Amino acid sequence: MLLPEVHVDEPVTISVAADLLGITVDTIRYYEKEGIAPAPDRGPDGWRRYDTAALSWLAGTVMLRGTGMSVQEMREYAAAYRAGADHAERLALLEQHHSAVLARQAEVQRHLAALERKIKAYRQTIVATSDSARPVA
Template structure:
């Protein structure tokens, strides 16, 4: 399993699902409206109920969004799944996104290194300035 498993003994409300996943109720509703997550089953009271399978799908959606996958890419992945795309096709979508994440990560590391050099330069300037002012 790629994500922490989310198991529930009984289906939970949308509020409980949001709490378990660390997202808002509005986010869940948005993912459902956009076709990224399947609409939840409804209980006898008419309220949405999220079982382990629904929570797992939502957890995957949260993970993909957390890696920077665009909403359009998430829609495409969900549509491929619903259309019955085989594992090879879905794997290709995820591998393409993986490459994009690695490229962004490399860029962030380059920027971080530049930031650290800048911080070091300021610290050195301040240390030299403090040394001259105490003389």
């Protein structure tokens, strides 16, 4: 994945990787177990070591999840990548997801507009009620 990129000069442990990405160690392990993120190299101590490429892949995974991509869709994208899918095939997967994100965004905008109308109505009711409850001088 190209974006977003997290750069490190030397490979880091899983806890540092989690901190850099704003996720938990368990989340990283889950993505690896599910085949969404490749297992990183291990140091001489046997601990996972994440280089810039591994962190970049994980950062992209976090971004995709943040856009609402399902775990199954992320598995499919990762599998396509590992299977050597060409750029056009991977682009098609991302464009399909992009369309779904735009549709959800439009739906949220409609709901937000309805919520704002409801808030405005309650504010008007409160003002009208408080005006009529004031004693006439």
